[in-house]
Amino acid sequence: MTASALPDWSRLHGAPLGHARFRVTPEDFQVEEIMPFTPEGEGEHLWLWLEKRAMSTPVLVRHVARRLEVAPRDIGISGLKDHGAVTRQWLSVWLPGRETPERLAALLALEDGATRVALLDHARHPRKLKRGVHLANRFRIELREPEASESALDDRWQQLVTQGVPNYFGPQRFGVGGDNISRALRLFERGWRRRDDREGLLLSTARSYLFNAVLAERIDQDCWLTPLAGEVFNLAGSASHFTAESPDAELSERLASGDIHPTGPLWGRGETAACGVAAELEQRVIERHPLLRAGIEQAGAKPARRSLRLMPEAATMVNGHEGVSVSFTLARGGFATAVLRELITHEQL
Structure with missing residues (x-):
């Protein structure tokens, strides 16, 4: 077995409906983490609701660790989010005996070429964020210049939403x-x-x-x-x-x-x-x-x-002047590419 032998796993709904441009910009692939609770408002752990662009989660962790002068092991995450995307997720930072830093948003902000980090919210919580705590992820994805007609895409989309896709x-x-x-x-x-x-x-x-x-x-x-x-x-x-x-x-x-x-x-x-x-x-x-x-x-x-x-939940497809925009929520551990590969052809799928 070699890397080149990685299979094109069997599809359920038939051949994809032609090619579409995918991830032309990071904004074309957006992910938001959905948690089952909100921070309690007090405790030794500072929880950060962060948006990152064109950055992996491990790199985000190192960035926050440097800016807040903590060890990366003292930072908790629930899941890894895509690099070539705009994503929003929670991180926790253990700050025992330390007040929340002043001008926290400015301290964590980053603008470096395509890469961006912005603080959207923060709160204290008694416990570190653990892996796999989030319930789901919400996706919004732009598919530009699809080869298939609007009606063909809509029909296939309804199949995927109703019957589900291979996980x-x-x-x-x-x-x-x-x-x-x-x-x-x-x-x-x-x-x-x-x-x-x-x-x-x-x-x-x-x-x-x-x-x-x-x-x-x-x-x-x-x-x-x-x-x-x-x-x-x-x-x-x-x-x-x-x-x-x-x-x-x-x-x-x-x-x-x-x-x-x-x-x-x-x-x-x-x-x-x-x-x-x-x-x-x-x-x-x-x-x-x-x-x-x-x-x-x-x-x-x-x-x-x-x-x-x-099963894609709360799924929508909206036609635009450059293609279609799809939105859906997947349970933790589900891959958006598992949904898209049943719809379109692209080398990343």
């Missing part, structure tokens, strides 16, 4: 040209060690690849939304899972309504939650990638599950 990990997870998967394989050949993959990026990449492979197989076998014996289901809008050894009409109805979603494996060492036919299908796919499987298990990753279906 693939997006190409950004695999690096430029899919290089992260090749790096993961080289690391696994030597033997995975934490010091060689401190953030767990390559391990996560390998697990993402296997998940995508299982999802693509389910689409190819036309059983993406068919309840299989031994299926593990995810209750929509929650982290709850349950296994159904013998699917019935009620489960099929709940699946069709979007109340539950089938799941696929985030591979790890130990027993999988799936059984029966579902487990057999997953096992067949995983066995096609023995180096990835062995490397993940040797690293001691714990098995987990991820929904196979991604």
Whole structure:
């Protein structure tokens, strides 16, 4: 397996509707983090609601650390946001015994060519912001000069919103040209060690690849939304899972309504939650990638599950003079590229 061999994972809704210009400017791709609560107003941690342009989240963390004279480890984030975009997210900064700095907005502001940072709001909170706390992300994306007609785009969009899309990990997870998967394989050949993959990026990449492979197989076998014996289901809008050894009409109805979603494996060492036919299908796919499987298990990753279906919520499509603007909300962990690749063709998708 090489970077150039990264698959074009199977699509659900047919071939994309032609090419469109995508991310012409950072403003064409906007993301806003949605949290389940607001800061309480007091505590040792200063929470910052920041907008960044053309900057990655790790670089934003280092910028804030320098300006507020703290260690990067004392800064908390919930999720990573795209580099080539305009994004809004919360950061927390541990400031024990320190008052909120004066002229905080000016202190954190940055204008350097295409790169920009602006403070939109701030508040105190007793606890550090932890990874994965946010509920969802809201996207607004401009698709310029699409080749397809307005009616064709609108029809396909309604399909995606109603039926959902395959919940693939997006190409950004695999690096430029899919290089992260090749790096993961080289690391696994030597033997995975934490010091060689401190953030767990390559391990996560390998697990993402296997998940995508299982999802693509389910689409190819036309059983993406068919309840299989031994299926593990995810209750929509929650982290709850349950296994159904013998699917019935009620489960099929709940699946069709979007109340539950089938799941696929985030591979790890130990027993999988799936059984029966579902487990057999997953096992067949995983066995096609023995180096990835062995490397993940040797690293001691714990098995987990991820929904196979991604539902765009509060979705809109608006026609403009240069193309179309789409807006939608995705649950935490969902990739906007998983939605767009079912709609248009672009090298980034």
